[in-house]
Amino acid sequence: MKTADPELMRAINRFHVMDAIRRFGPIARVEICDRTDLSATTVSAITGALLDDGLVITHQLGGIRDAARGRPRVLLDLNPDAAHVVGARIAPDRITIATTNFRADVRASLTLPVRVGRHSVPVAVDLIEDGIRRCVADAGLELSQISGVCVGIPGVVERGAGICRASPLFGERDIPLAAELTQRLDGVVATIDSDVNLVTLAEHWFGQARGLDDFLVVSVELGLGLGILHKGELFRGANGLGPDLGDLLARPPNGNGLVRLASIASEESLLSDARAALAGTEHEHAFRLGRGMEKVLERAKAGDPAIVALLRAAGEALGFAIANLIVLFAPPKVILAGPALAAGDALVAPLRETVAALLPPSLADVADLVVHEWTEDIWARGAAAMTLRDLYGAPWGTTGPAPHR
Amino acid sequence: MKTADPELMRAINRFHVMDAIRRFGPIARVEICDRTDLSATTVSAITGALLDDGLVITHQLGGIRDAARGRPRVLLDLNPDAAHVVGARIAPDRITIATTNFRADVRASLTLPVRVGRHSVPVAVDLIEDGIRRCVADAGLELSQISGVCVGIPGVVERGAGICRASPLFGERDIPLAAELTQRLDGVVATIDSDVNLVTLAEHWFGQARGLDDFLVVSVELGLGLGILHKGELFRGANGLGPDLGDLLARPPNGNGLVRLASIASEESLLSDARAALAGTEHEHAFRLGRGMEKVLERAKAGDPAIVALLRAAGEALGFAIANLIVLFAPPKVILAGPALAAGDALVAPLRETVAALLPPSLADVADLVVHEWTEDIWARGAAAMTLRDLYGAPWGTTGPAPHR
DNA sequence: CAGATTTATTCCGCATCATTTATTTAAGTG
DNA sequence: CACTTAAATAAATGATGCGGAATAAATCTG
Known part of the structure; x- marks a missing residue:
């Protein structure tokens, strides 16, 4: 049980100030007051301490000062080298x-x-x-x-x-x-x-979901990942356990039994299925060279029926899972990423269709599905x-x- | 953005004190100190205010004072008439x-x-x-x-x-x-x-989940309901929207397409399916009298294959959904209730089997599934x-x- | 039975913190 | 040089929590 004392108070307000500087910096103290609803005195005290500690630096306003009259604002920013x-x-x-x-x-x-x-x-x-x-x-x-x-x-x-x-x-x-x-x-x-x-x-701080307090991230890598931001906090299960999208369950396209979603829609399963489908053709070679995913995307664009069906099944399975997640979390945004999605519509279109078809009317328009490619260092x-x-x-x-x- | 000021401090601590009194009352001030980690002074100040406001009453210790020496504790409790x-x-x-x-x-x-x-x-x-x-x-x-x-x-x-x-x-x-x-x-x-x-x-305050900070409640009534307590708080979607278990999706037993879970496993769907299955038999009459659920349970106990199959399908569909929820939330407890579960194993056994079969090994033992019958006034x-x-x-x-x- | 002991609760003084209200300093504009 | 805005500073106020001393109310002891 977390009780409140003056120290906690300070910690909370200091966090708000730092968060404002991180999000909107370089930023003047006055603006921090506006954004945090803290008094000027408090902001001054906190920023003063932050400056003393070297966590924050001043950033003299050199550029455009259009129509500003009085004392110029001193901009504050996080000290990169802190x-x-x-x-x-x-x-x-x-x-x-x-x-x-x-x-x-x-x-x-x-x-x-x-x-x-x-x-x-x-x-x-x-x-x-x-x-x-x-x-x-x-x-x-x-x-x-x-x-x-x-x-x-x-x-x-x-x-x-x-x-x-x-x-x-x-x-x-x-x-x-x-x-x-x-x-x-x-x-x-x-x-x-x-x-x-x-x-x-990273999406929350730097990416497509900046400033958004609720969204989902679905990554289709070799495995399947699921990240949930809920009310501005990363969502974790009861013991701080992160959920694993791959452990969610789906029925395979043929309708028999149940399997982990990862065994239909992950890159790993796609590759092995595609390899099997292309066995004996000229394309098989690519898989041995570790360029399987490229080959899959290429064949999908060429309209290879086996590959298209594969990607469609994966997209539908993912759509199923995502629709259920939207029912649970009602997030305004769902971000998808992963090499398998790069190809465009072969996988994404069935995914979108499935989500649209499965969502109940009351939730039809809440979630915006976007695909966001990630660079290596994100x-x-x-x-x-x-x-x-x-x-x-x-x-x-x-x-x-x-x-x- | 919620900034911290002394008022918030007080509000937080007052809530802790009231919560301790609600949960453990009648309770002495000293014990509140222990349970909340607040100082005796603070507890005294807060309980004093609560007494002044009439939210709390003293409850002179009349009974057993075994081996107690010093000044007797004054027990505090919520004022029922506040x-x-x-x-x-x-x-x-x-x-x-x-x-x-x-x-x-x-x-x-x-x-x-x-x-x-x-x-x-x-x-x-x-x-x-x-x-x-x-x-x-x-x-x-x-x-x-x-x-x-x-x-x-x-x-x-x-x-x-x-x-x-x-x-x-x-x-x-x-x-x-x-x-x-x-x-x-x-x-x-x-x-x-x-x-x-x-x-x-209610389960959290008075029932089987007293003191538990994470658990799920699944109700099988005419519709299907899902309640989630996560970190001591009721979980709601992005806009404070409560999720609806019936809107989750499942594949029907025959494997064609996808349907809302409610259309397989809700009481409503069970009744209509059972009615169809028993059409033309002596049992059909009961449905017209509104005693359909009793009849379903009776036939299930008698081993009627159609009804047993119906309940099994419902149990499996629910088990599928619950397994997925366990993957997401990792709750130590899942509470099930509803008339359909009263019959014992016809529905619950397949449900448990499905959950056990579908959970990944890492989550196999986290959740305890219990059936809890609810009285009318819960x-x-x-x-x-x-x-x-x-x-x-x-x-x-x-x-x-x-x-x- | 008076005083010692024990335990619960309250009182007092202190430190922190945020806020409000000036006052001052800074650095510009007109 | 007056005016304006930003910011730092100071002083006063009020709320808070805390630790330690004091008090209250019982039991225990000789």
Whole structure:
């Protein structure tokens, strides 16, 4: 039970101020007053403390001052160098790592083309550790200057406990990855989270859902991911467990039995099904070269009936799941992404049709489905954002009490 | 954006104190300190204000004082007469209304055996208004003494706006029921909510989920309802829209197309399917008398293959939906209720099997499925609780500022 | 039975915090 | 040089929570 005391009060208001600066910065103090409904005195006190602590810098207004009369505003912004964090994302075929500054600008990044699933957990952790150390060095920093690390992993992750409950990458379950990494990184605090959660936060902070307090993110990668932002907070299950869209259930197109959605609509299942469908043709070769997805998209554009049917089935299964999620969450926006969606309509059109057909009239128009392609480093920026979010709310140096002098 | 000021601080702590008294009362101040982590001083100040306002009463410890030495504790409890509220529930075949005191003890209740769906909305509202006025009079109270009214309705309800978006009871959509009722009840504030939400709150306050912060409630009535308690709060969609389990989608047993879950597993669909299956037999008569559900359960116990198959299909469809909900919410408990479940295993066994079969290993043991029969007035108590919850958190007389003397 | 002990509750003084209301300083414009 | 807006600063007010001292009301002890 969280009781209220003056310290909590300050923490809340300081968070509001930092959030305003992050979202609207560079921003003048007056405007922070307007946006937060805090008094000028309070804003001045808080920003003063933030300046003392070096979390915020002033940014003299050099440019356009049209029709402004009195004393010019002093703009405040987050100090990019106030802290640095590392974000990483473990994908089935690569590990992407980025070091960012306090504003989540990428300072250095690297990608290790590793098939993580082929290695044991200790080896994978070795690789992550080495990658992080390298990436920190590339940014011209010492590990001790890093305020936090967040690693995104596909699957079911219990962030609070730092345990990876289940992942397509690892055979084992309940791996205490966060503790393991923290130990290896000389005590730099490492956290883990579901990879979709990272991209969800990234969309919220930097992307298509900026300022939107409710939306869903569906990622069609090798596995299927689901991120939910609900009332401005990442939604997690009862124990802080991230949900796994792939574990949702669907009936296969032939109508017999029930299967995990991941076995119809994930990239992995698409590839194996497509490979089977194209076996013996000239196209099969591409799969061996690891260019399967490109080939699938190419054949879809060419109108190959087997591939089109495959993508249609996947789209319908996803549409089914998304329709149900819309019933539950009524989100104004649903963001879809993943290589399989890049091709345009082969998968997306059946998906949209299915959603439209299945939604009850009362919910017909609430959700806007958009496809958003992600660049490589959005994952890492999300991971950085996840860490920064904690940092912004954390007690920091003298920022707790008011400044004496 | 909610900024923090001393008033908010007080409101938070006052809520904690009231919640402790509600949950554990009669309770001594010292124990409130333990349970809330507030200082003795603060608890004393807050309880003092609550006593002044008459929301709380002292309850001299008369009984067992085994091995207690020092100054005896003074037990505090909610003042049952501090306020009165009315809860109502509109079911397809009846309107149940209860007047309760501040502790949600039912002081008077009545049931109108009305088929609500047969009437127009204005007529239905007439009936509700008359019922509420009657029920208030039965409790020996004036309408002006009622602090709030909450009405539970099946379907999709937007509580904040007081609008019933869609309901099986009414053909119309977007009915501004709350405003209408408030106006008719001489300004007594009326709110509406999904009926399952009421029973979910009732389970949380009084029932099987007391003290549990995450659980699901699934009601199989004429329609299907879903209530979600997540982190101690009722879960609502983006606009405060309650989700409707019946709007979730399932594939029918024959595997063709997709249908609303309500058309497989609701009491309504069960009845009509069973009636069709038993057409021409001696059993058909029962349906005409409105005793269809009893007949269905009787035939199920007798092992009638058509009926057993029907219930199995319903159980499997529900199990499918519940398994998906468990994937999303990972609740430690799922409470099922409704007449159709009363029969024991014909429906519940396939449901449990389906859930067990479909859950991924990582979630296999998280959720405990229980069947809980509800008495008639649990709905009304839930409605009362919904109003009381607002009352507890509301600024109240002099309770806002500290007491002067 | 008077005083010691124990436990619950209240009172007092202190520190923090936000707010309001000036007052002052800064840095411009006209 | 007057005027305007931004911002920092100061002082006063009021609300809050907290820790420690004081008080209250019982039981225990000799």
